[in-house]
Amino acid sequence: MKPLVTIMYGLLYPAVLGAIAYNLLPYLFNRFPKVVSERHTRLQVILGFFIALHFIADFAFIQEFSHDYGWLQFFLDLAVVFSLYNAFWALRLDGNQVKESEILPRRLAGWMACVYLAFLLWSEIERSQSTFVEHWPVLLAITATAFITFTVLTLRPRIWIITAAIFFFGVIETISSFKLLTLASQ
Numbered sequence: 001m002k003p004l005v006t007i008m009y010g011l012l013y014p015a016v017l018g019a020i021a022y023n024l025l026p027y028l029f030n031r032f033p034k035v036v037s038e039r040h041t042r043l044q045v046i047l048g049f050f051i052a053l054h055f056i057a058d059f060a061f062i063q064e065f066s067h068d069y070g071w072l073q074f075f076l077d078l079a080v081v082f083s084l085y086n087a088f089w090a091l092r093l094d095g096n097q098v099k100e101s102e103i104l105p106r107r108l109a110g111w112m113a114c115v116y117l118a119f120l121l122w123s124e125i126e127r128s129q130s131t132f133v134e135h136w137p138v139l140l141a142i143t144a145t146a147f148i149t150f151t152v153l154t155l156r157p158r159i160w161i162i163t164a165a166i167f168f169f170g171v172i173e174t175i176s177s178f179k180l181l182t183l184a185s186q
Contacts, residue, residue, distance in 0.1 A: 004074045012078070013059045016085050020055065023093045024048045043163065044091045047108070050166045051088045053174055054115070058084075061177035062122070072125060079118040087111035105157035112166065113150035119143045142172055 027045045058080060090108040120143050123136065146169040153162050 050170045053170045057174040057177040076122045083114040105159045109153035116147035
């Protein structure tokens with residue numbers, strides 16, 4: 001199903017990552033004083049970068065390790081793209097003045113739980129086809145822990161815990177993805 005791969009990895013992932021970058025980059029250049037002076041804006045921008053980190057790690061990992069890409073993988077990838085974009089949207093980084101209370105922590109945590117649910121389903125599909133079968137239990141444990149964490153945070157949202165969870169799981173996902181990519185290239 002080559003057209004599905006092209007649509008997902010040649011169009012949708014880059015388009016959504018570009019939209020995220022388009023909304024983040026002004027905060028580094030035009031609105032940098034606002035980022036420095038306003039705590040909630042700093043929080044929004046930091047969370048935005050962590051979500052972008054998730055996006056990049058997921059893109060690199062799935063593109064490399066997806067085998068026999070079919071409709072099911074396409075729809076799971078679509079769910080990941082949609083969920084990560086909506087998690088980013090929950091930060092309200094649209095350039096308008098927002099208060100910390102207007103960051104939507106319940107939606108942010110809920111969309112991140114959806115991301116990790118899609119990761120769990122995707123992992124189960126790919127597990128039997130992977131050349132890294134010995135690493136799947138660790139990846140599955142990390143993904144399941146992230147899913148449970150964000151599900152709980154959806155029920156009891158605390159923005160600082162959500163921030164720490166997005167940072168922690170983003171770093172873990174990035175390290176494990178690039179470690180497996182390094183192993184694959186050897």
